Amino acid sequence: QSALTQPASVSGSPGQSITISCTGTSSDVGGYNFVSWYQQHPGKAPKIIIYEVTNRPPWVSHRFSGSKSGNTASLTISGLQTEDEADYFCSSYTTSSTYVFATGTKVTVL
Amino acid sequence: QITLKESGPTLVKPTQTLTLTCTFSGFSLSTSGVGVGWIRQPPGKAPEWLALIFWDDEKRYSPSLNNRLTITTDTSKNQVVLRLTDMDPVDTATYFCAHRPAYSYGFWNWGQGTLVTVSS
Numbered sequence: 001q002s003a004l005t006q007p008a009s010v011s012g013s014p015g016q017s018i019t020i021s022c023t024g025t026s027s028d029v030g031g032y033n034f035v036s037w038y039q040q041h042p043g044k045a046p047k048i049i050i051y052e053v054t055n056r057p058p059w060v061s062h063r064f065s066g067s068k069s070g071n072t073a074s075l076t077i078s079g080l081q082t083e084d085e086a087d088y089f090c091s092s093y094t095t096s097s098t099y100v101f102a103t104g105t106k107v108t109v110l
Numbered sequence: 111q112i113t114l115k116e117s118g119p120t121l122v123k124p125t126q127t128l129t130l131t132c133t134f135s136g137f138s139l140s141t142s143g144v145g146v147g148w149i150r151q152p153p154g155k156a157p158e159w160l161a162l163i164f165w166d167d168e169k170r171y172s173p174s175l176n177n178r179l180t181i182t183t184d185t186s187k188n189q190v191v192l193r194l195t196d197m198d199p200v201d202t203a204t205y206f207c208a209h210r211p212a213y214s215y216g217f218w219n220w221g222q223g224t225l226v227t228v229s230s
Contacts, residue, residue, distance in 0.1 A: 001173055003156060036216035038157075045206055045223055046157065051216035089157055093215045098170050099147070099159035 004029065004090055004102035011108040012080045020105045022073040022090035028100050030071035034093035037066055037075045041086045050075060077107070085109045112136035114146075114207050114221035121227050122197050128226060132190040132207030136219075139165055139185050143212025146190040148181065150203040151223070158203075162210065163190055199228045 005023045012018040022029065022037075029035055033053045038046035048057060050066035053073060063078045073092075077084055090102045118130035132146060139146060147162040161181040162170045171179050180193040190207060204225045208217035 003158075032215075034215035036214075038217075045220035046217075047220070048216050048218050051214045051218075057218070091157075091159070091216070096173070098172060099162070101149070101157045101159055104156040 001028070001094060001096070001098065001100050004092060004100055006088075006090065006102045006105045008103070009106045009108065011110055012077075013110045014080055014082065016080050017076060017078045018080060018107065020075045020077075020088055020090075020107070022075070022092075022102050024071050024073075024092055024100070024102075026071060027096070028071075028092040028094040029068065029073050029090075031095045032093055033068065035066070035068060035073040036091045037064075037073075038089045038091065039084075039086050040089065046089060080109055082109050112209055112219040114209060114219060116205060116207050116221045116224040118205075118224060118226070120225060121229065123230050124198055124228060126197050128192075128194040128197050128201070130192045130194075130205055130207075130224065130226075132192070132221060134188050134190070134207070134209065137209060137211070139163075139183055139188070139190070141165055141212060145210035146183070147208050147210055147217060148190075148192045148205060149208060149217070149220075150201075150205045152200075152203040157206075160194075160205075161192060165212075197228045202226065202228045 037050035040046040148160040204223040209219040
């Protein structure tokens with residue numbers, strides 16, 4: 001299985017909205033609604049911010065939202081804040097009952 | 111509160127076998143639907159999923175590393191052990207263990223990770 005594809009970097013100014021795409025295949029992203037998104041600050045472990053495509057854990061800001069169309073999932077960060085500067089990864093459960101992670105996106109707040 | 115912590119060697123030689131232990135608390139691996147997974151992340155690169163063990167001892171492995179990986183559990187000690195054989199410098203990475211709850215397919219809680227370097 002190949003890694004899911006994300007843009008290497010995305011940037012935005014404070015207050016703006018940005019969207020990160022996560023492209024896979026019908027065997028992973030397109031196969032189930034089991035896509036998760038993780039935020040990772042330097043030197044830290046990843047933290048889940050979206051699960052099952054659109055759901056937020058209770059402690060995650062409403063500024064984070066997820067969606068999916070076909071084989072591509074997306075993460076939108078609204079009202080960009082300086083603390084949102086981090087790496088973001090998507091991951092998907094696959095039709096082979098395994099997991100695959102994405103290449104990752106570095107978000108820069110200008 | 112759910113916590114996980116990885117332990118094991120920080121340096122291994124090429125061809126050696128890596129054994130890592132994940133010690134967890136705050137949940138039971140005997141609870142239906144619960145899993146513990148291992149994910150690694152080479153320096154500056156994306157995470158790579160390695161393996162997952164479920165409450166019923168069902169196991170899943172990364173297809174690309176399947177023949178080198180073994181995941182086991184000691185429920186009495188709240189530990190999950192990962193073995194990776196025939197280590198190579200490309201296996202240098204931070205290795206994380208993570209909790210997959212019964213109600214989700216995501217990894218909700220992660221250990222701090224342990225950096226393993228492969229070098230002679």
